[in-house]
Amino acid sequence: AQSVTQLGSHVSVSEGALVLLRCNYSSSVPPYLFWYVQYPNQGLQLLLKYTTGATLVKGINGFEAEFKKSETSFHLTKPSAHMSDAAEYFCAVIRGAGGTSYGKLTFGQGTILTVHP
Amino acid sequence: NAGVTQTPKFQVLKTGQSMTLQCAQDMNHEYMSWYRQDPGMGLRLIHYSVGAGITDQGEVPNGYNVSRSTTEDFPLRLLSAAPSQTSVYFCASSSNQGARQPQHFGDGTRLSIL
Numbered sequence: 001a002q003s004v005t006q007l008g009s010h011v012s013v014s015e016g017a018l019v020l021l022r023c024n025y026s027s028s029v030p031p032y033l034f035w036y037v038q039y040p041n042q043g044l045q046l047l048l049k050y051t052t053g054a055t056l057v058k059g060i061n062g063f064e065a066e067f068k069k070s071e072t073s074f075h076l077t078k079p080s081a082h083m084s085d086a087a088e089y090f091c092a093v094i095r096g097a098g099g100t101s102y103g104k105l106t107f108g109q110g111t112i113l114t115v116h117p
Numbered sequence: 118n119a120g121v122t123q124t125p126k127f128q129v130l131k132t133g134q135s136m137t138l139q140c141a142q143d144m145n146h147e148y149m150s151w152y153r154q155d156p157g158m159g160l161r162l163i164h165y166s167v168g169a170g171i172t173d174q175g176e177v178p179n180g181y182n183v184s185r186s187t188t189e190d191f192p193l194r195l196l197s198a199a200p201s202q203t204s205v206y207f208c209a210s211s212s213n214q215g216a217r218q219p220q221h222f223g224d225g226t227r228l229s230i231l
Contacts, residue, residue, distance in 0.1 A: 009157065034219065043121070043207055043222035044160075090159055104175070105152075105220065107159035 002027040004093050006108035014116050019063075019078040021111050023091030026072060032094040033074040034105070035065055039087045047089075050074065061085070086115045119143050123208050123223035130198045130230050138193040138226050140208030148211045149191040150220070153177065153204040160207060166191055198230045 007022040025031060032051045036044040048059025055067040061084075065076045074091060091108040124139045142149065150165035152175075162175030166185040180202060182194040191210075195202060205227050209220040 004159075036222075041224070043224045044209075044220075045222070046219040049219060092160075104150075104162060104165065105160070107152075107161070109157055109159045 002031065002093050002106050004091050004106055004108035006089075006091050006111050008111055009109060010112045010114065012114040012116065013081045015083055016080050019076070019081045019085065019113065021076040021089050021091075021113065023065075023074045023076065023108055024072055025074060025091070025093045027093060030069075033065075033067060034092045034094075035059065035063070035074075035076050036090045036092060037087050038090065038110075044090065047076070081113075081115045083115050083117070086113055088112045121208055121210055121221050121223035123206075123226050125226060126224065127227045128229070130195075130228065132198060132200060132230060134198050135194070135196055136198065138195075138206055138208075138228070140191045140193065140223060141189050142191075142208075142210040142221070143189065144210060144212075144221065145188060146210035146212050146221070147188065148218075148220075149185070150175070150209050151181070151183065151191070151193045152207045152209065153202075154207060154225070155204050163193065163206075195228075200230045202228065203230045204228060 003026045005024045034049045035047040038044050048057050050057050050067045058064045063078045088110050090110050092105040121142045147168045151163040152160040154160045161177045164183040166172045172183050205225045207225050208223045211218045211220045
């Protein structure tokens, strides 16, 4: 079975500060990893994904994440927070390739990011 | 581009009532799924479909039924609503080009069971 743990249900940063949202996963096979963002009263929007290849992936809105197999982590970072980054962020995993894995996302609990002026 | 459309956006039911949450996508995606979102628990997969006529259970299927008669539509039915089904429900779709394809989410249906 696979699982995803997001450390910290709430993270608060000042505008312009570094954003770091932590995600650790467990999977018996190489996973596909995703970060989604949810703004109030909206659905989830894909920020970035790791499937294969380069372990540092860049996404939208200046976010990036690094897949570290040895640490089973996929932390999300942004060098300088903006007020518009305030939202809830979800880390998710699909258990590798194969037809039986289509779209079966396992989500973390979510992290609410607050950005202070 | 409409993407994934969910209706209704809000609904209040009484315990024991039944209803259908509608989901439609206009991207010709083969794969569609339903998730429920509860505070502190992320999103959990209820049911999914890999194509018209094919459905299967996810992590939390009890109390819900689905069918997939067309590529575009994937309704979720609550047969006898219970307070434990109070949640926000999201429908998602993706292409059949492999598990690495991102899912596109609707804006959700907020359901309260009294």
